[in-house]
Each structure stands twice: as C-alpha cells, then as structure tokens.
Amino acid sequence: MAQFLNLSISVSVSGSPKPSLPFPNAVSGSALAKNPGKTSLCIKAIASNHDPSVLTSKLGAGDFSSAGRFSAVLDSSSIEVDAATEAELKENGFRSTRRTKLICTIGPATCGPEQLEALAVGGMNVARINMCHGTREWHREVIHRVRRLNEEKGYAVAIMMDTEGSEIHMGDLGGASSVKAEDGQIWTFSVRAFGSALPEHTINVNYGGFAEDVEVGDELVVDGGMVRFEVIEKIGPDVKCRCTDPGLLLPRANLTFWRDGSLVQERNAMLPTISSKDWLDIDFGIAEGVDFIAISFVKSAEVIKHLKSYIKARARDSDISVIAKIESIDSLNNLEHIIKASDGAMVARGDLGAQIPLEQVPSQQQKIVEVCRKLNKPVIVASQFLESMIEYPTPTRAEVADVSEAVRQQADALMLSGESAMGQFPEKALTVLRTVSLRIEKWWREEKHRDAMQLPGIASSFADSISEEICNSAAKMANILKADAIFVYTKTGHVASLLSRCRPDCPIFAFTTTTSVRRRLNLQWGLIPFRVSSDDSDSNLNKTFSLLKARGMIKLGDLVIAVSDTLQSIQVMNVP
Ligand SMILES: Nc1ncnc2c1ncn2[C@@H]1O[C@H](COP(=O)(O)OP(=O)(O)O)[C@@H](O)[C@H]1O
Ligand SMILES: C=C(OP(=O)(O)O)C(=O)O
Ligand SMILES: [K+]
Ligand SMILES: [Mg+2]
Incomplete structure (x- = not known):
C-alpha cells in the first residue's frame, strides 16, 4: 500500500496572530499507525518577533479545556531543574551549557554528604557504585545520601550500580591498602581460606578453578599490567609465581593470565556473566530503586535480555536501565547484538585493555561509540581518564588529550573511577572533566565540525519512523536556523533521546513529569532534563517559557524549536 505524508507548513508572524493551539489537523502516533494513508503532518513556524501579544492570544482561556489543567501549569513551582544546571544556564547562557555528561564512582574519598554535594555542585550527573568493593550497607547509605541530596537540594543525580x-x-x-611486589620475589596465589591473618607474600584468589586452569609458564597479569608474575609451580590449591614486573598490588585487583602471548579465555567461558553474588546485588539495586544497572563482562545479548525480563518481573513499574559493559573479547565479537539488547553501553577500558592489546583500545572505543550512536543507546567512556590525579592535583597533558578525544567523539558520558572513589583530588578531577568538555565542545561548534555521521533509521513501526524523522528534521532546522535551544516534552524519554542522537549545535530542554525519567535523561548527551507538573505540557509551551524566564534561564527573543511527539509538530518561535 502506498503511504503519503502531506507536509503542510503554516507560518504565522507577529501582527497577524492566529490562535494556533491545539493543532486541529495533528493526529497522534497511534492514529497514524492505524491509518497511515491519511496522514497529514503539520509543521508550524511561528516567528513572533518578540511580540508577547502573539503568545498572550494563544494562552487565551479557549485553548484550555480544563481549568484544573490551567491552574496546575500556573503554579510557579511546577518546574524542577538541577540546581547546578540552573546556575550554569544563568551564568553562561544555554548555548554554552555542557553537553557531555559526567559520572563519578563513589568510594571512601567521596561518600560523605558534603563530598557528595561538592560533586553535585561540580557537575556530577550520575553517581556510580561499584559492587566489587564495600558492603551492601555501605552502598545503601551512599544511595540514601544521594537521594537526600536530590530531594533537599533539587539535584537529579542518577544512581548507577555496577556489578x-x-x-x-x-x-x-588482609586489610592493607596496598602491598609492594618486588622484582624476583616469590608469591603464592591461593584459593584457600586463610581467615584474617594472610601469610606473607600470599594473595587470595576469588576463583575456585584458578589452580587447575593456570599452567606453569603462564604469565599472570595484575590490573592489566600494573604488576606481572610468571607461574613457576603448582602445589594443590596454591600457585607459586615469580614477580617479573614489580609494582603495587591493590585490594581486589583484577587478574588475567596469558599463555604464548594470548589471553587464556577458557576459564571465562565457564563462569556465568551474572554470578550468584551479582544476582543478590541486582535484587538490592532493584529494592533500592537505582536508575542504571551496569553489567560487567557481558558476553552475549542473551544475558542482557534475561536480566531485563528479570527486572520487569521483579519490579513491574520500575524503569531501571541496563548498561552493558564492553570489556571482553566476547563482547566485542557480539557488539551490535549486545548493544541492541541493552539500554546503553560502557567502554570499560580498564578490563578491555587487559584483554586486547592496548594499542587496539582507542579504535575499539571509537567503534563502540559509533555503534551506540547509530542504535540510539547512550554510551559511557570509562577508566583512567585522569589516573595521575589519584595522587596529583593536575592531570598530565596526555590525560587531557584523552578526555578531549572522548568529548570530540561525542560520547554521552565520561566516567571517573579511582580518581573520585579513592583519589586525593576528586573535585579537582571532576573540574578537569567539566572544563575540558566545555572547551572542546565549544571549539568543535565554532570550527563547524558538523558531524557527518549517517544515522540509519532505527524505527520498528511507522509511528516510530515519524518520531525519528521529526527529530532528525528538528535538529537539522535548529542547526541551520542557529536556534538557541530545542524544547521537547517527553513521557518515557524516547523522543528526547532521538533528538540527543542527532547531536545538534544547541542544547535540548527535555520536559518530563516523571522524576525517574528526569534522572535517567541525565546520562544523555546535550539533554537538560526538567520536571514539570502538568502532563499535558505540549500545549503549555508559553507557560513553560514564562516559568523559565521568571527564573532567568531563558530570555526574550531566544529562538526555540519546540518538538512535540504527540502533536507531531515542529514549531519555531522566539521567546516572547
Ligand atoms: N565502595 C568502595 N569502597 C572502597 N574502595 C573503593 C570503592 N569503590 C571504589 N573503590 C576504590 O577505587 C578504585 C577504583 O574504582 P573502580 O575503578 O570502580 O574499581 P576497580 O579498580 O576495582 O575496577 C578501586 O580499585 C578501589 O580501590
Ligand atoms: C569500568 C570498568 O570496570 P570495573 O571498574 O568494574 O572493573 C573497567 O574495567 O574499565
Ligand atoms: K564492577
Ligand atoms: Mg571492568
């Protein structure tokens, strides 16, 4: 069947104000899907020339069928925005807001209420807790502190639990914060339980099959190369190793072993991606209502699908997003399937760099970022951005270049690990991420490096296709018309993410009625999430303008492209 899309563009300029809301000829997505042959898409361009009368006329009582709805939007407290974002908007204007989102791993250096608040002020969008470390009670306390900060100080910091x-x-x-392994020393790696007193030069290993799996002559690599050992003898559950590359051993450091220059992978195949401890942690995360669960060492799409249906069954009304960590050879081999099944991905360079040759990590990073963008999934680049700042107050030039590269690739988010969890300068490290992001983003816009990435269609229905095309067109219009912002009302966050995917030159103000959606949008590139109280916000654009204007976040004459998914429209207007 042939399908037609009639595109009618009506332009009303100031001086001839025509009440134009709601659009009589606009139809909903579901109506379109049922009756695609009779579609008419209305694109309204309203250049008001700053004449408030245009908008006043549109705000006439006749435009609102219910008085209750009207009074709800009149409540000036009915808009919530991040305190840090509001300050940034007021100070620098919204053209200069940061588009790249920032994640901080919370650890002993940052778990106090004041430290968490300092990070929120410094631009932390997501707080990550790593279930590799600390007790559940410790993590629960951190989650509650972040929640309290959000409630009391108006932040929307999301929580990511990493398995x-x-x-x-x-x-x-044995409680030590680090132990030095010297060149030539003999150490015992053992799966035995030693109780509290660990014999000298002995390391516990968490994997029962360790002694069986390693062979004499294997190379044992700690934390991707921070320390190296050679296996010299196996005695029951103990494996004797000689240190060949001295260095500091840190608690719970990751171990890989190599034979004839290749990573030994068999043991991985035996282990489930989600261990029994992980399932308990996942139950904990669901009970605490975390926003994201990041799954370590994902090997296939199946495990993600399994987890997603588990979450759905356990918490029907929850909208926890599942992030696949790409940090193994298997995850690279199944990349597209894994990302399609997930709600987002993380380039977990720490372990990835221990599994593939280091020189391949940058090209894999670029590839993962691109695949995510094409499939419209948020992507996080993680690990060792500012590693030297664990000890020093300034980064190396090379570290700044690494941050710049991820910003230039337009990854959704950058993540701090040890720098914020246990480093000496967590706030300074966050400041570096923030200032470098802002500078590189600005430079990229000024140099007009408009991104040439061809975005494939990803919609699975006709209605989805329309949303996608509206977003693509709106982003293109915003760039050509040099709009100051795109406004979008979003229920689930989907339309906002479609706009973010286009990486337009201007920021995207995303309005939602749901607190959890607002937090979740905080992970995505270029989105400034607001919570509004009215769920019929599409027709309340003018009210939104006055609320934002009253708080100094937009000003008269700003050029706004307003996208509505329900009305299937793009409006161009100056803030009256
Ligand atoms: N909850 C915690 N409790 C204690 N230390 C932590 C915690 N979270 C992180 N850390 C410390 O910060 C370091 C870096 O964090 P991260 O990169 O998340 O972990 P890992 O290095 O184990 O992959 C960890 O090695 C650990 O020393
Ligand atoms: C982020 C990573 O995972 P984790 O810190 O949990 O090892 C990584 O390996 O880079
Ligand atoms: K982890
Ligand atoms: Mg890892």
Whole structure:
C-alpha cells in the first residue's frame, strides 16, 4: 500500500496572530499507525518577533479545556531543574551549557554528604557504585545520601550500580591498602581460606578453578599490567609465581593470565556473566530503586535480555536501565547484538585493555561509540581518564588529550573511577572533566565540525519512523536556523533521546513529569532534563517559557524549536 505524508507548513508572524493551539489537523502516533494513508503532518513556524501579544492570544482561556489543567501549569513551582544546571544556564547562557555528561564512582574519598554535594555542585550527573568493593550497607547509605541530596537540594543525580561480574580478582590483602611486589620475589596465589591473618607474600584468589586452569609458564597479569608474575609451580590449591614486573598490588585487583602471548579465555567461558553474588546485588539495586544497572563482562545479548525480563518481573513499574559493559573479547565479537539488547553501553577500558592489546583500545572505543550512536543507546567512556590525579592535583597533558578525544567523539558520558572513589583530588578531577568538555565542545561548534555521521533509521513501526524523522528534521532546522535551544516534552524519554542522537549545535530542554525519567535523561548527551507538573505540557509551551524566564534561564527573543511527539509538530518561535 502506498503511504503519503502531506507536509503542510503554516507560518504565522507577529501582527497577524492566529490562535494556533491545539493543532486541529495533528493526529497522534497511534492514529497514524492505524491509518497511515491519511496522514497529514503539520509543521508550524511561528516567528513572533518578540511580540508577547502573539503568545498572550494563544494562552487565551479557549485553548484550555480544563481549568484544573490551567491552574496546575500556573503554579510557579511546577518546574524542577538541577540546581547546578540552573546556575550554569544563568551564568553562561544555554548555548554554552555542557553537553557531555559526567559520572563519578563513589568510594571512601567521596561518600560523605558534603563530598557528595561538592560533586553535585561540580557537575556530577550520575553517581556510580561499584559492587566489587564495600558492603551492601555501605552502598545503601551512599544511595540514601544521594537521594537526600536530590530531594533537599533539587539535584537529579542518577544512581548507577555496577556489578562485580565473574572476573578473577585478588582478595582484600588482609586489610592493607596496598602491598609492594618486588622484582624476583616469590608469591603464592591461593584459593584457600586463610581467615584474617594472610601469610606473607600470599594473595587470595576469588576463583575456585584458578589452580587447575593456570599452567606453569603462564604469565599472570595484575590490573592489566600494573604488576606481572610468571607461574613457576603448582602445589594443590596454591600457585607459586615469580614477580617479573614489580609494582603495587591493590585490594581486589583484577587478574588475567596469558599463555604464548594470548589471553587464556577458557576459564571465562565457564563462569556465568551474572554470578550468584551479582544476582543478590541486582535484587538490592532493584529494592533500592537505582536508575542504571551496569553489567560487567557481558558476553552475549542473551544475558542482557534475561536480566531485563528479570527486572520487569521483579519490579513491574520500575524503569531501571541496563548498561552493558564492553570489556571482553566476547563482547566485542557480539557488539551490535549486545548493544541492541541493552539500554546503553560502557567502554570499560580498564578490563578491555587487559584483554586486547592496548594499542587496539582507542579504535575499539571509537567503534563502540559509533555503534551506540547509530542504535540510539547512550554510551559511557570509562577508566583512567585522569589516573595521575589519584595522587596529583593536575592531570598530565596526555590525560587531557584523552578526555578531549572522548568529548570530540561525542560520547554521552565520561566516567571517573579511582580518581573520585579513592583519589586525593576528586573535585579537582571532576573540574578537569567539566572544563575540558566545555572547551572542546565549544571549539568543535565554532570550527563547524558538523558531524557527518549517517544515522540509519532505527524505527520498528511507522509511528516510530515519524518520531525519528521529526527529530532528525528538528535538529537539522535548529542547526541551520542557529536556534538557541530545542524544547521537547517527553513521557518515557524516547523522543528526547532521538533528538540527543542527532547531536545538534544547541542544547535540548527535555520536559518530563516523571522524576525517574528526569534522572535517567541525565546520562544523555546535550539533554537538560526538567520536571514539570502538568502532563499535558505540549500545549503549555508559553507557560513553560514564562516559568523559565521568571527564573532567568531563558530570555526574550531566544529562538526555540519546540518538538512535540504527540502533536507531531515542529514549531519555531522566539521567546516572547
Ligand atoms: N565502595 C568502595 N569502597 C572502597 N574502595 C573503593 C570503592 N569503590 C571504589 N573503590 C576504590 O577505587 C578504585 C577504583 O574504582 P573502580 O575503578 O570502580 O574499581 P576497580 O579498580 O576495582 O575496577 C578501586 O580499585 C578501589 O580501590
Ligand atoms: C569500568 C570498568 O570496570 P570495573 O571498574 O568494574 O572493573 C573497567 O574495567 O574499565
Ligand atoms: K564492577
Ligand atoms: Mg571492568
């Protein structure tokens, strides 16, 4: 059947104000899907020339069928925005807001209420807790502190819980914060339980099959190369190793072993991606209502699908997003399937760099970022951005270049690990991410490096196709018309993410009625999430303008492209 899309563009300029809302000829997505042959898409261009009368006339009582709805939008407290974002909008204007989102791993250096608040002020969009470390009680307290901060101070910091995964790692070093391994020293790696007192030069290993799987002559690599050992003897559950590359051993450091120059992978195949401990942590995350669950060492799409249906069954009304960590050879081999099944991905360069040659990590990073963008999934680049700042107050030039590269690739988010979890300068590290992001984004816009990435269609229905095309067109219009912002009302966040995917030159103000959607949008590139109280926000654009204007976040004459998914429209207007 042939399908027609009639495109009618009506332009009303100031001086001839015509009440134009709601659009009589606009139809909903579901109506379109049922009756695609009779579609008419209305694109309204309203250049008001700053004449408030245009908007006043549109705000006439006749435009609102219910008085209750009207009074709801009149409530000036009915718009919530991040305190840090509001300050940024007021200070620098919204053209200069940061588009790249920032994630901080919370650890002993940052778990106090004041430290968490300092990070929120410094631009932390997502707080990550790593279930590899600390107790559930410790993590619960951190989650509650972040929640309290959101409630009391108006932030929308999302929480990401990262599972431990079935990696092989060392034990706790008997409470020591680090231990030095010297060149030539003989160390015992053992799966035995030693109780509290660990014999000298002994390391506990968490994986029962360790002694069986390694062979004499294997190379044992700690944390992707921070320390290296050679296996010299196996005695029951103990494996004797000689240190060949001295260095500091840190608690629970990751272990990989190599034979004839290749990573030994068999042991991985035996281990489930989600261990029994991970399932308990996932139950904990669901009970605490975290926003994202990141799954370590994902090997296939199946495990993600399994987890997603588990979450759905356990918490019907929850909208926890599942992030696939790409950090193994298997995950690279199944990349597209894994990302399609997930709600987002993380380039977990720490472990990835221990599994593939280091020189391949940058091209894999670029590839993963691109695949995510094409499939419209948020992507996080993680690990070692500012590693030297664990100890020093300024980054190396090379670290700044690495941050710049991820910003230039337009990844959705950058993540701090040890820098914020246990480093000496967590706030300074966050400041570096923030200032470098802002500078590189600005430079990229000024240099007009408009992104040439061809975005494939990803819609699975006709209605979805329309949303997608509206977003693509709106982003293109915003660039050509040099709009100051795109406005979008979004229920589930989907339309906002479609706009973010286009990486337009201007920021995207995303209005939602749901607190959890607002937090989730905080992970996505270029989105400034607001919570509004009215769920019929499409027809309340003018009210939104006055609320934002009253709080100094937009000003008279700003050029706004307003996208409506329900009305299937794109409006161009100046803030009256
Ligand atoms: N909850 C925590 N409790 C104690 N230390 C932590 C915690 N979270 C992170 N850390 C410390 O920060 C370091 C970096 O964090 P991260 O990169 O998330 O972990 P890992 O290095 O194990 O992959 C960890 O090695 C650990 O020393
Ligand atoms: C982010 C990563 O995972 P984790 O810190 O949990 O090892 C990584 O390996 O880079
Ligand atoms: K982890
Ligand atoms: Mg990892």
